[in-house]
Amino acid sequence: MSSEKAKILTAFFESMGKVQPDDWMKVVEKHLSDDEVEIFVDHIEDFYGVQDDEELGMLAQIMITGYLAGKDEAERSKTAH
16 A cells, blocks of 8 residues: 555544544435445345344444545545646
8 A cells, every 4th residue: 555545544534533423424424325325234234144233233334434435535536636
């Protein structure tokens, strides 16, 4: 990973650390509808065989965070050029 990508990811996760849970939900809602979030949950359930609702929720949060980190990086790289 280039040092620039590492800086972008570090900045993303540092900014996440400052966000309260309710505010993070607003960020998610800004980028994904409830139906789109459900696609993540369905994928985890179908692909990984996870059935427990609490575990599905936690894994979906992790996967959505990764998705938003990638989206953030892509947007930053577009504006950098």
